Amino acid sequence: MxxxxxxxxxxxxxxxxxxxxxxxxxxxxxxxxxxxPMHLGEDVVVEHPxxxxxxxxxxxxxxxxDEFGVRKxxxxxxxxxxxxxxxxxLKKDGTLAQPVIxxxxxxxxxxxxxxxxxxxxxxxTSGYITHxxxxxxxxxxxxxxxxxxxxxxxxxxxxxxEVLKQYNLPEDMLFEAVKPGDKLGEVTKEASEKTGLPAGxxxxxxxxxxxxxxxxxxxxxNTSAVVSLGxxxxxxxxxxxxxxxxxxxxxxxxxxxxxxxxxEGYGIRRGMWTVSWFKDLLGEKISIRSNYQxxxxxxxxxxxxxxxxxxxDGLMTKLDWLANPWEPFKRGxxxxxxxxxxxxxxxxxxxxxxxxxMKNNVTxxxxxxxxxxxxxxxxxxxxxxDLLMQIFADIFNLPIKRNVVNGSASxxxxxxxxxxxxxxxxxxxxxxxxxxxxDVFTPKPENVAIYKRLNEEVYQTLTNYTDEVLKKSxxxxxxxx
Numbered sequence: 001m002x003x004x005x006x007x008x009x010x011x012x013x014x015x016x017x018x019x020x021x022x023x024x025x026x027x028x029x030x031x032x033x034x035x036x037p038m039h040l041g042e043d044v045v046v047e048h049p050x051x052x053x054x055x056x057x058x059x060x061x062x063x064x065x066d067e068f069g070v071r072k073x074x075x076x077x078x079x080x081x082x083x084x085x086x087x088x089x090l091k092k093d094g095t096l097a098q099p100v101i102x103x104x105x106x107x108x109x110x111x112x113x114x115x116x117x118x119x120x121x122x123x124x125t126s127g128y129i130t131h132x133x134x135x136x137x138x139x140x141x142x143x144x145x146x147x148x149x150x151x152x153x154x155x156x157x158x159x160x161x162e163v164l165k166q167y168n169l170p171e172d173m174l175f176e177a178v179k180p181g182d183k184l185g186e187v188t189k190e191a192s193e194k195t196g197l198p199a200g201x202x203x204x205x206x207x208x209x210x211x212x213x214x215x216x217x218x219x220x221x222n223t224s225a226v227v228s229l230g231x232x233x234x235x236x237x238x239x240x241x242x243x244x245x246x247x248x249x250x251x252x253x254x255x256x257x258x259x260x261x262x263x264e265g266y267g268i269r270r271g272m273w274t275v276s277w278f279k280d281l282l283g284e285k286i287s288i289r290s291n292y293q294x295x296x297x298x299x300x301x302x303x304x305x306x307x308x309x310x311x312x313d314g315l316m317t318k319l320d321w322l323a324n325p326w327e328p329f330k331r332g333x334x335x336x337x338x339x340x341x342x343x344x345x346x347x348x349x350x351x352x353x354x355x356x357x358m359k360n361n362v363t364x365x366x367x368x369x370x371x372x373x374x375x376x377x378x379x380x381x382x383x384x385x386d387l388l389m390q391i392f393a394d395i396f397n398l399p400i401k402r403n404v405v406n407g408s409a410s411x412x413x414x415x416x417x418x419x420x421x422x423x424x425x426x427x428x429x430x431x432x433x434x435x436x437x438x439d440v441f442t443p444k445p446e447n448v449a450i451y452k453r454l455n456e457e458v459y460q461t462l463t464n465y466t467d468e469v470l471k472k473s474x475x476x477x478x479x480x481x
Contacts, residue, residue, distance in 0.1 A: 142207025
């Protein structure tokens with residue numbers, strides 16, 4: 001019997017990745033295409049230029065199909081996952097009415113304003129890509145996260161007039177809602193010509209990018225947490241019902257498994273982006289050194305920072321490189337410099353700042369839930385760093401798992417398609433067959449002791465002091481408020 005294959009699509013903030021898996025979760029072909037730099041305008045306007053999301057998908061898909069190299073008819077389905085919290089405004093024919101609005105744009109945190117008469121539909125990135133691939137006006141309900149009238153009990157659009165009024169989105173501006181694992185449509189001949197994906201191939205819904213990443217990471221047990229190291233870094237746990245409305249440190253989103261929920265804690269905006277920012281600041285010096293050794297710039301930085309002691313000799317980083325709309329005064333902070341602190345210390349302090357922040361956010365969530373965890377699964381490109389994984393283990397004082405495929409959103413998308421196709425009867429079975437653990441990092445007691453004191457005695461209260469200074473500087477520079 002011939003082997004069968006599934007395509008997992010992972011559309012992110014910085015690139016689009018197309019991965020072809022066999023039914024055991026092994027990668028047999030992949031393609032990646034970086035997105036173009038976003039357009040940054042005044043008053044926190046952040047947009048994807050042109051038709052960048054679709055263009056990047058087409059390039060990445062053709063790369064993946066070229067690498068695949070075996071008979072296309074052995075591919076049986078596609079799982080579609082894309083970044084959440086963006087806003088896509090479409091004309092009646094499904095074409096863009098204006099550039100895609102990024103989740104980092106201030107407008108996505110407020111209800112839609114009807115200021116463009118050409119706009120017929122307000123959808124998410126996955127809704128738009130579904131239309132480009134299949135011609136259907138359908139979207140997975142879970143990716144309409146944020147300023148959309150979603151009924152979290154029925155997994156459909158709300159029919160409450162007050163809710164519809166609140167979000168300013170009548171029914172005729174919304175795509176048809178589809179649940180995870182359900183069919184969105186089939187690849188059209190036109191889309192096939194542009195992407196190289198076989199025409200007629202069924203496309204299946206996932207949910208928001210973070211929730212599908214949790215599925216692909218193997219988040220099935222409620223005693224595990226997932227930390228997703230992406231442009232936005234977040235933490236997630238599994239739940240069977242929506243959290244209480246008065247929950248403070250976490251909230252519920254729709255899981256990639258129908259009728260289950262993901263509990264999400266606070267994260268870091270521009271999280272791993274900060275690492276890229278720092279690397280770019282170092283410029284040609286690091287490029288020359290890494291090229292000389294025949295390794296990537298990230299590998300070089302990790303090797304160098306691994307020689308720096310835990311705690312970075314008192315240098316600490318607070319990762320507020322992108323302020324929340326309700327805290328416009330927030331800024332990134334590095335504090336504790338000494339003359340001997342060079343790029344190695346700065347880099348390690350950024351990694352430690354990521355781990356401190358996520359440790360505290362996860363602890364706040366689990367303490368409020370009254371439900372401790374016994375392991376953390378770390379996923380995303382940042383998990384390639386052995387140094388960062390060990391820092392996570394030492395700061396969390398827990399085993400840290402890393403999977404064979406660390407870009408787990410594509411795995412989760414493939415799992416949704418596999419269950420939708422009936423290849424596996426349950427998500428538990430699909431995860432068991434398709435998610436493989438690569439290694440586990442265990443805490444080093446000597447580092448655990450240092451990090452525990454630095455975190456609890458310094459890091460957790462640092463912003464109590466720095467915020468007051470930043471508020472003053474913000475008032476000086478923005479007297480209009």
